[in-house]
Amino acid sequence: MTGWLWLPARWLREVVEIQEGKMTVIEGRITETPKATPNPPNPSGQCPICRWNLKHKYNYENVLLLSQFIRPHEGMLPQNVTGLCLEEHWRIEECVKMAHRAGLLPDHRPRLPEGSLSKNKPKFNRYLTRWAPSSVKPIYKKGHRWDKVGMVVGSPLLKDNVCYSRRPLKLMH
Numbered sequence: 001m002t003g004w005l006w007l008p009a010r011w012l013r014e015v016v017e018i019q020e021g022k023m024t025v026i027e028g029r030i031t032e033t034p035k036a037t038p039n040p041p042n043p044s045g046q047c048p049i050c051r052w053n054l055k056h057k058y059n060y061e062n063v064l065l066l067s068q069f070i071r072p073h074e075g076m077l078p079q080n081v082t083g084l085c086l087e088e089h090w091r092i093e094e095c096v097k098m099a100h101r102a103g104l105l106p107d108h109r110p111r112l113p114e115g116s117l118s119k120n121k122p123k124f125n126r127y128l129t130r131w132a133p134s135s136v137k138p139i140y141k142k143g144h145r146w147d148k149v150g151m152v153v154g155s156p157l158l159k160d161n162v163c164y165s166r167r168p169l170k171l172m173h
Contacts, residue, residue, distance in 0.1 A: 012030070012031045013028040013029065013030055013031065014028065014029050014030075014031050015027075015028055016028070016029055040052050041053050046085050047083055047084045047085040047088050048082075048083060048084065049084060049085075049088045049092075050085065050088070055088070056160050056161045056162050057161070057162050058095065058161075059095060059158060059161055060095045060096075060098035060099040060102060060104065061099070061104065062095075063099060063104050063105060066092065066095055066096050066099055066105065067105070069082050069084075069092050069096065070096060070105070075096075076092070076093055076096055090157055091157050091158065094155045094157045094158065095158070098154075098155065
């Protein structure tokens with residue numbers, strides 16, 4: 001029988017340590033049956049994020065979570081592939097954009113052909129903004145500290161996120 005189930009890299013291995021006198025043998029044995037997969041706390045949820053109760057609990061810094069929804073060389077995976085509901089798909093998409101702008105995710109672009117040189121990119125300060133750094137005007141003094149006109153920071157899609165710090169989430173800086 002052939003197929004992806006029978007590839008050796010896909011089998012589960014169990015590490016076994018055997019002591020024989022002064023010699024210790026560590027070997028990996030292939031297990032027959034895989035261990036039970038964990039059950040989600042909310043199995044009736046309509047998307048993986050809702051099933052695992054992660055709604056409003058992630059932001060642009062959770063790169064491990066966000067990298068599951070990114071194609072290797074392009075942008076995000078489509079909604080029908082990820083299985084996310086529309087609301088969570090928009091939030092994940094916004095978090096991926098913010099993580100790219102903050103420099104937390106690598107550029108998922110194909111490499112340049114051999115012999116061609118890339119342009120030197122100017123280094124800018126990276127802020128958590130809704131817009132690309134090249135499209136934003138510089139911040140000039142917008143008033144005294146107690147009467148300042150705030151600059152919009154973050155995304156309105158993420159305003160309902162859980163805040164674990166003592167200070168409330170500020171969307172205006």
